[in-house]
Amino acid sequence: MTHETEMLRAVARAGVARAAAAAGGLAERAAGEGLLDVAVAETPSPVGSLLVAVTPRGLAAVVFDDEHREIVLGRIAREISPRILTSAAKTAEVRRELDEYFAGARRRFELRLDRRLMHPFASTVLAATSRVGYGRLATYGEIAARIGRPTAARAVGAALGSNPIPIVVPCHRVVGAGGKLTGYAGGLHRKERLLALEGSFLLPG
């Protein structure tokens, strides 16, 4: 042990405190070099913390807090890119529009969407779902009819359940025949909460 090696050890230990801050600054530099394929951030909401994932193409995922982050991020890594970093700046627009929506100050989202996490059939179903406006409801059968598959109500239900961008793609506005509150991937309590926010009335499921 020498004075010099003691100094090396001391500055190394002092460096630990700066690691998180330096890592946090990485996303901006990565974005500047075109290396930030997926920016993620957590944002609070009345239906729990939401993970949002944004790519240069647009919003790819909104994830409720009871879904495992490891599993979701693993899927994004495989299906879009493993170059995933936390970034406040690159998710700011999405987080702002969600805040406005939950404050009752926004009735439609003006976000570009990245549909790479949607399977082809789900993409068709979800595109039709996006045309159901704020405070309105559609039934599974109606969505099936709108995409030209009138007998596919059950498949429509499954496709809605796979929606990678809930809230923004409003699958919560699709209900059972007669306006019954039926399944929601995020849990029925969330569906109820979102519809109440939009002023929709429901019959018990």
Added chain:
Amino acid sequence: MIDSPVVTRPADAVPFERFLAEHQVVVMRYLSAAVGPSDADDVFQETFLAALRAWPTATDDGRLDRWILRIASRKAIDHHRRAAGRPHPVHAVPEATGDAVEPPDDELWSAVGDLPDAQREAVLYRFALDLTYAEVGALMGSTPETARANVYQAMKKLRGVLR
């Protein structure tokens, strides 16, 4: 220096975010001692940017710590080469407040930069990362005895740099 990772399974399904969280502390410890605290943040980001660029094709042999430390080591060497080409910064005259003043220890970082590769890696792994000689050897692909000899040689060269 350090062996190339053996190709076993691809790391590409692992979010970079998670890899960063797992290795950021060890890399910052290493670089703080390798280039000094004032330049460590910048070299840290260069290190992880290089890793991010390579990430989709990186392979995980279970020793991604070797991989990222090897990148950090290259970036530290690049930094020392650039620093050697610049005039030494002039230290501000400390104000006479009686407070303890950080010693001007750029000499230590340039002495570290001047060490032969194996000696530099060994002494940094031993002291900055607080590893045993067996762990230093495992990280460098050498025996614990070789690791110990490299650390000893490095300490001999560094002794007396700080006065």
